[in-house]
Amino acid sequence: MDFNDVMVAVRDSASQSLDIPEKWGQGRATFGGLIAAAMLQKMMSEIGSQRPLRSLSLSFVAPVAPGALEVQIKLLREGKAASQVQATAIQQEQVCAVMLASFGSDRDSVIQVEAAAAPAFTGPDEVQAFPFIPGLTPDFTQYFDYRYTLGKMPFMGAQQHDMGGWIRLREASPAAVCLSTLLALVDAWPPAVFSLLKKPASGSSLTWNLSVVQVPQDCSGNDWWQYRAAIQSSANGYSHIDATLWDKHGRACVISRQTVSVFA
Numbered sequence: 708m709d710f711n712d713v714m715v716a717v718r719d720s721a722s723q724s725l726d727i728p729e730k731w732g733q734g735r736a737t738f739g740g741l742i743a744a745a746m747l748q749k750m751m752s753e754i755g756s757q758r759p760l761r762s763l764s765l766s767f768v769a770p771v772a773p774g775a776l777e778v779q780i781k782l783l784r785e786g787k788a789a790s791q792v793q794a795t796a797i798q799q800e801q802v803c804a805v806m807l808a809s810f811g812s813d814r815d816s817v818i819q820v821e822a823a824a825a826p827a828f829t830g831p832d833e834v835q836a837f838p839f840i841p842g843l844t845p846d847f848t849q850y851f852d853y854r855y856t857l858g859k860m861p862f863m864g865a866q867q868h869d870m871g872g873w874i875r876l877r878e879a880s881p882a883a884v885c886l887s888t889l890l891a892l893v894d895a896w897p898p899a900v901f902s903l904l905k906k907p908a909s910g911s912s913l914t915w916n917l918s919v920v921q922v923p924q925d926c927s928g929n930d931w932w933q934y935r936a937a938i939q940s941s942a943n944g945y946s947h948i949d950a951t952l953w954d955k956h957g958r959a960c961v962i963s964r965q966t967v968s969v970f971a
Contacts, residue, residue: 713731713741725775725776731846732845741847742776742804746794747808748887750780754780754792760886764806768805771796779797788811790810791809791810792808828933834873864903870902872933876892880927880928881927882927884922884926885922889960889961892932892952893917896934898969899938900967900969910970910971914965915965920959931955932952935951936948944970945968945969946969947967
């Protein structure tokens, strides 16, 4: 199943149980970006909030395998301007992921600070595509088109602490981009710390915090999106990585911070 097929199935499901498809693997687990996108899609379908998503926090508790995944949604509080919602993903009686999302209406404010401008990258058509190699690159990467323009690919012994480039969905996705797609586009990149390693090693996201700047209605999953990640610190087997995703107009859309466990 392509990404949008999975999201449609989640949106149309009347039960708490979702079907996580094969071929979205990331080592022994399903790609975390797909799980996060499915949880958010389920949450938004159930609560029907008209308030924009402002931020979310996600803890990856245990690996998710293909097959049935139960997602329980709980409205924690709905105030005059903000709503707090929790989603809990459970598989075989084991909690696998917990998401806390904050939705909030616009407020009048005298404060106006623009997000950082998009970096000047070499155009996506001028650099080589990151190849999908069955059995070598993670299964889920076959659904994304990557173009590295900053730093090095994983396990190439890079010296710099930032990494990035361009990304888009491979499947036909002409509709206006949605929040679930933005989550997948951000998380599809390997942790920037992997670029520093000189040989393959395992790693996994422990926690993920994401702030939403805007969701552009004039961009789709087939447009090129700019991504840049910077390692803020890394020690004792844990790496803290900040990242930003910009749309085709150079507008910042989401700001991310992940804590990644590194087994090397």
